[in-house]
Amino acid sequence: MLSKRKTLTAFATWCAALSLPAFAVTELTIATVNNGHMIEMQKLSEEFEKQNPDIKLNWVTLEEGVLRQRVTTDIATKGGQFDVMTIGMYETPIWGEKGWLKEVETDEAYDVDDLLPAMRAGLSYDGKLYAVPFYGESSMVMYRKDLVDKAGMTVPDRATWGHIRDVAAAIHDPDNGVYGICLRGKPGWGDNAAYITTMANSFGARWFDEDWKPQLTSPEWQHAVNFYVDLLKNYGPPGSSSNSFNEILALFNEGKCGMWIDATIAASFISDPNQSKVHDKVAFAQAPVAVTDRGANWLWAWALAVPAATQNAEEAQKFITWATSKDYINLVAKENGWANVPTGTRQSTYDNPNFQEAAVFAEAELAAINSADPSNSTLKPTPYVGVQFAAIPEFQAIGIAAGQQFTSALAGKVSVEDALKNANKSADREMRKSGYYK
Template sequence: MLHLATAARWLFVTALIISELAYARPIVLATSEVSPFSDSKDVSKGYVNEEVVKAFEELDEQLNVERYPHARALMLAKKGTVDGVFPVHHHERFTDAFLLSDAIPAGASGFLIRTKDFKDNSSPDNLVEWLKRQNLRGIGYLRGTTAPKFLSKETFFNLYPGASTVNLLDLLGKGRIDVLFIDKYSAKEALVNERPNLIGKFNFIPGAEVASTYHLALSKQTPGASQLIEKFNLALQKQKQSRLLTLTLEKYGVYDASQGEEALVVGAPDINAVFQAKAYLDKHDSPLLHSNIQWRIMDETVLRRRLLGDFSVNENSFDLVLIGSYGLPIWAKRGVLLPFKSHPADYDIDDIIPAALHANIVDGQLYGLPFVAETTLTFYRKDLLEKFSLSLPTVLTYNDIKSLAKQVHIPEKEVYGIGLRTRVGWGQNMALVSTMANTYGGAWLDNNMQPTLDSKAWFDAVGMYAELVRQYGPPDNHDMGWQENQELFAQGKLAFFVDASSLGGALFDDHFSKVTQFTGVTYAPLGKQQKGAQWFWSWNFAIPKQSRYVEEAQLLAHFLTSKIFINLLKKARGEYAAPSGTRHSTYSSDYLQAVPYAAFEHQALKLLSSDKPGNAMVGKQFIPIPEFTAIGYAVGAQINDVVTGGKSVKAALEGAQSQTQIILERAGYFADKEE
């Protein structure tokens, strides 16, 4: 009996050791495009993905994530080739092969139809009967998931599983299916990034959303699966209690709709001027009580994608929104925005700088009020140049920048020659790179709408950009936006910083920057010509046509863009706090004295101005078509591959040329020529 008891104890100890050894290896999970939204280059991104990754970090478990089509991800998990799969829908059919986690909160799924089939815009009381009345029979859904049971039970409908979200959108666009049951967030992302030619052609059936929850499914073949799923659930619960889960969702622009039910919802980018305005409104009187305003402030790239995603399916999440000078004329022409037809008596519209005003005029009507505007400036460290007995030339070129950055680059002391945007995005790395291409003599398209990204001008510009970033930039700088570079400059770790003039307010704020007294400013560098060396950009308050509170939105927009507000903000928070670039009166003698870069900005904006709407921008960093968001992202990803060393400049630009050509062809810009 003693021997049997000893053997039993050894077996128990051995089982524990095996279990511990199982946890010693990385957990391998498969993810798919079901996740809103799994990044093909970084599978840890996407709000469901990030929640899962953070939970495993909390557990101190090693995790490897691999991306597959959803059906294949499920198959691999069922076979035990991977330890599990996420996300899986709560309504998917599962075998006994899986253990499911608690629900991971997500957005909603909906029923997408072609706009031309949207003959009855009321919310259906009975979706099945509504679809039957419209004779919408073909229901598409993502392979590996299931369509709602109330549809699959009806013999009237024909169900079609699609290989991917993009494939299903194509089928819907061509009329091969009538309805697409799809996660709303994923559908919008796919339209914006991969199928811009279909933007505006679909609607979600109102009031027919299906709440979505997702789960992590662990294979029962995974050693210690039951203990691991219990630990994962505890980590997930901790995320909920700490609001980390809510903050993760909001990082991706996903908000609880009930939060803004009785408030004016303002969509805004996370720029300095927005935070200054919000801080003022929180403490001072204004036309609206601060409690009646809900600010949804997010990364500017996320905001653009949320706006464009909503517009792509004829929806709206905001009552008032800051929209950029790229999107405003596009959506004004499509009837998405309401014009400002009158102004308060003391608004003084003639005080607005022409470049900022004309960027908001479409077909003779004003669709936006400029809140902040900017051009490109070069910020530099005067003390570092003096230390090495260097000086700026009268006319600064990118060759000069390269030579100077090389001489002041001291990486062993954490001082780097230059900081430039590298984060992928048409408003991130491409805002700078396309402006560089302009000043090297390049353009996005020729007069026949043909892309020119494989030209020598682009080759020279991208070659210079990549050399500056790789040779004289900070380490691991392949995913840096303006915020990260601004922070490094403020910490004294950059010698040069070429970016938006609007960033100067923070760089000359002693509370933010350690090098205020050593900071110098000059105009943007030139490549081979003056024309196009500077970009123009403005953030403008606009009112979506579907705004619930139009009068209140107009009132707030006029106040926040007025001379009165700018002066109040200066008095309350200092001269540097004023949103710049929009009004001549902003550049008072006190402002010019307090903000050293202001004179350069004002002069540069006046040079970019024109008496005619539409001619305000000399250096155009975007193509004014809806498809440009996809083009800019695709080209930005190719150029980022040069920064990381994955591609040569030549190969990246050839890829960019090909992708741009495909997007334009798919959108029909060459249809007449083909005929």
């Protein structure tokens, strides 16, 4: 009697002789964002295909704003264009509630309890996990310690925004190609609006009052956005209104940014000697504050989810659990070193001595993630959950419109006052249309 291995070999030989495939291949189409960790996942996914020869991966890699539009349209219309989607903490609970996502199925080896509580909670609805975190992040100050020391200044944890402005002024040296501070200016609810919201939170602002009325014309918003615009106009690089994460990362790695307040995930890139000219000159601090530390730093995860409309749910689940597993993190460490693994997802990563030794940013990153509280992110009470966004379906349109106004104000096309009036009017229209109030 033939062994099972010999039987399968004979079957494959017979299929080849008849020009027939030995087994059907399932093609998974994966929508993802064009950042460093995701690009690396595409390279390393050859290992997944080797382990699963019956699955072929087809990648659709998009800029952040385009990705959000494409996956939102596809899932809302049940288009079925994608088998795996890269989404975040904003979309996951909303889409999970609507039944647009498959619940994530994990086994004991995946160790779901190892996921950081903030990440697991933010990617769940009604206690069920609907996406798994590929990497997680908060936001913090990343700065050139050599420049700050030379100026006789310091950047403490939770510095005041006034102090950050003074440091930016002290290290601003445009004649030598160094700008005091770099901040996001490109419009988008997950782009400039996300960053500005954390600043506004610290000034005591909120998106909506307890009756869901937009509050963008409040003194707190006025103060925060005026401060943001003045800060970049005086100490930021030219063209700041076009800068998002990748643009600023390139500037920082070239040594052109004295300070950068953005996603903690950037720390692994700017401290990498293979990417950054100033890798040995960077330091980190917790996000600045004005009148409160509530909501001063965001909470986010880029996560992988399986849309309900896919015809390849089993294979898609297999891929997303592989790409967010301990084994994948170990694979990245083996190929690229522990300083370059995707972070912000698993406690075991931060407990690993190899990671602790390699990642100079580890302690600051974890502290920032653990300090972010989506249920208590504003000084005044609100009816919504979320730090840099309000977790309601309408926020995407509201945030996009507001982001466009913030960019216009930064570019000098409208005053801050008019930008906030326009954003508030747009938000009011969306909330009335959705029946939050008459």
